[in-house]
Amino acid sequence: MAASPPIAELSDRARDIFRRVVDGYIASGLPVGSKTLAQAGLNLSPASIRGVLAQLEAMGLLAAPHTSAGRLPTERGLRLFVDGMMQALEPSAEERAQIEARAGGIGPVEEALAATTATLSGLSACAGLVMVPKREAVLRSLAFVPLGGAQALAVLVAEDGAVENRVVDLPAGVPPGALTEAGNYMTATLGGLTLAEARARVARELAAGRATLDAAARALVARGIAVWSEDGARRPVLIVRGQGRLLDDAEAADLDRVRELLDDLDGKQEIAALLDSASAGDATRIFIGAENKLFALSGSSVIARPFRGQDGRVVGVVGVIGPTRLNYARVVPMVDFTAATLARRIG
Known part of the structure; x- marks a missing residue:
């Protein structure tokens, strides 16, 4: 789109008429004609107004949707209005x-x-x-809810009260008690940490053998943190x-x-x-x-x-x-x- 002309290129008369056309169009969505403008106290004849409208149209600021209709602002005209003529109305x-x-x-x-x-x-x-x-959640608690078969629902509650769920695949032969054990461990150990911090702590704890968990619960903890950390945190x-x-x-x-x-x-x-x-x-x-x-x-x-x-x-x-x-x-x-x-x- 071509750049709008500077507002200084318009005469006072042209600016006044142009503003009235824009205001009328914004209020009604309809083209504004010379007769309407003449009745608005411009103190100009309809012929004089039509001449100014024709000039504004030639400058690409107004357009006539039909030969006998009034004018409405073009996108170029709206840009001129917004940049150079708009008087802001503060919220009530x-x-x-x-x-x-x-x-x-x-x-x-x-x-x-x-x-x-x-x-x-x-x-x-x-x-x-x-x-x-995407805001990185700070953990308050994390629990595992069995879904049947080889899946469970990992339920994360964040410090701000947000609750999110993820389905995780369970390692083979996981007993029901391991779900509770893993959730309790993660809530007690990881509460107050971001996901990135929680993942790093779990990795250290498991690697050093400090996590007092059986093998099934350790696998669940690692899998639960992984599914959260890999869940498009940057979207x-x-x-x-x-x-x-x-x-x-x-x-x-x-x-x-x-x-x-x-x-x-x-x-x-x-x-x-x-x-x-x-x-x-x-x-x-x-x-x-x-x-x-x-x-x-x-x-x-x-x-x-x-x-x-x-x-x-x-x-x-x-x-x-x-x-x-x-x-x-x-x-x-x-x-x-x-x-x-x-x-x-x-x-």
Whole structure:
């Protein structure tokens, strides 16, 4: 996409008309015509307004979907508006309170992230999303539950209350008592350690013969730690909430575009890559339509901002995905506030 012209290239009259077209389009999703503009107190004749609209169209900032219709901003025009004309609207006290309440909830971090993302979706009328690196669990307890046959369920409870299960294959001839013995040993010995620390300690204990376990329980301990440590600890956690809002708010003519967007949202690897690109730097990133290849067909916009921990490192990215006509002035500050709130919660 060609770069937008500098805002200084527009006359005061052209800027005023352009802003009114963008505001009208964002509010209604419909093209804005010269008659509507003339009735809005511009103190210009419809002919003069049409002349300015034609100039803005020639600059690639506006487009006419039909020969007799009004104008709507192009993606290039929206970029000019966002970069040079937008006046941010800070979240209200009530909106800030909702976001802070969800982010500060008691329980596992991922539950707080999901709740905060759902709240951001509801407030912005977009799909909300957040991505954080896979956090290495700190063990509280680990137990083995027999499943029958040659398998058991390894149940890990983390210090933050998160519970995860993994199916493990049992060594041949393992007696039921070995499951209890292995779980008790791991809880007593490994509680308070990360998985990496637990794996290293188990290896040392078993190698030195300090683990007071029989052979079957030792095999279980080694296998239980291995299945956890090898479980994609570096994969990012991506949470998307509120996809249905995109359909609820879509005009009939937009349904194909929204269905395309929902298909894009199913491609979580691509979404994760997009958010990862937004993690560079401190500023909010705004991708409008074809500026990002992933959303070129669906004509969607992404607003995303990284948030950092106390050590200054990026610990996640939060944002929204919606139509290009989303209310940037309202949503951008809302994403900024959510990022700052999450930084306090998990940083």
